[in-house]
Amino acid sequence: MTRGIKGISISDIMYGLVNKAVEEMVKRGFGPEAWEQVKAKANVEEAVFISNEPYPDELTFRLVHAASEVTGIKPDDILFSFGEHWITHTSRHGYGALMDAGGKTLPEFLINLPHFHTRIAMIFPKLRPPEFKADNVKPNSLELHYFSERSGLTPFVHGLLSGLGKKFDKKLTSHLQQSKSLGADHDIFLVEWAD
Numbered sequence: 001m002t003r004g005i006k007g008i009s010i011s012d013i014m015y016g017l018v019n020k021a022v023e024e025m026v027k028r029g030f031g032p033e034a035w036e037q038v039k040a041k042a043n044v045e046e047a048v049f050i051s052n053e054p055y056p057d058e059l060t061f062r063l064v065h066a067a068s069e070v071t072g073i074k075p076d077d078i079l080f081s082f083g084e085h086w087i088t089h090t091s092r093h094g095y096g097a098l099m100d101a102g103g104k105t106l107p108e109f110l111i112n113l114p115h116f117h118t119r120i121a122m123i124f125p126k127l128r129p130p131e132f133k134a135d136n137v138k139p140n141s142l143e144l145h146y147f148s149e150r151s152g153l154t155p156f157v158h159g160l161l162s163g164l165g166k167k168f169d170k171k172l173t174s175h176l177q178q179s180k181s182l183g184a185d186h187d188i189f190l191v192e193w194a195d
Contacts, residue, residue, distance in 0.1 A: 016049035021090040022063045023049065025082055026071075028089075034070055041066035057150065076155040083159020088166055099167075106168040106193055110134050110144060140194060143177070146187040151180060154187055161191055170195065 026035045038044075042062040049055065064082070068075045091099045102116045103109030109116075113132035130148035146157055158174050165172025170193040178188035 015051065016053045016055055017051040017090070018060055019046075019049040019055055019063060020051060021086055022060065022067065022082060024089065025085040026067055028085075029081075030071055037070045038063060038066045041069055079153065079155040080159035080162070083156040083161075084163040084166070085159075086156075087160055087163025106164060106170050106172070107134075107137060107142060109164065109168070110142060110191065111137065113144075141190065141192040144174075144189045144191050146189065148180075148186075154179070154181070157187070157189065161189065165193060168193075 023035055026038055042059070042065070044059065044063065064075060064078050067073070068078050071078070073081075098116060103112045110132070111134045113134070130146060130150075130153075132147075133145040134142050135145060136143040144161075146154075154176060158176075161172060161174040172191065172193040174192075175190045176187060177190050178184045178186070180187050
């Protein structure tokens with residue numbers, strides 16, 4: 001099995017929508033010149049990424065690593081920012097209606113995540129999305145179980161959760177209670193929020 005940044009498994013594919021989102025995030029934060037530097041460092045020749053075309057994971061992780069080198073931001077922080085960006089920008093354009101149908105409140109959305117990814121898999125049939133399961137739901141917290149064949153994306157999930165806090169206008173924190181990188185079967189996040 002091939003490995004990417006910090007043990008990220010790169011044995012699968014991601015869709016062009018993901019790579020386009022990395023491009024958008026870099027351009028938005030650092031400008032078009034920085035994106036050209038990222039592409040050069042990542043040895044990426046594609047002029048444009050096609051949203052519904054599959055690309056190897058390895059290409060996406062090269063982009064993240066190159067973005068870290070160009071910006072001087074740690075890869076984990078790039079992944080966190082990318083997770084936030086995915087919720088606050090990419091998802092609105094890529095599948096805003098599905099996001100809106102996911103739930104009217106933060107806990108409702110988190111509880112409905114399994115259904116959301118089922119719908120996404122219908123749009124992108126070659127995608128192997130992660131699985132999420134909400135547990136121990138309380139008025140201002142829940143445990144979110146994250147199952148994925150890919151490793152090393154925990155900072156991305158923290159970013160997704162932060163982005164969801166912004167989407168639902170909640171002060172959200174997420175703490176990793178159980179880590180796959182430390183030998184657990186999957187990650188478990190304690191997600192807490194306040195109005």
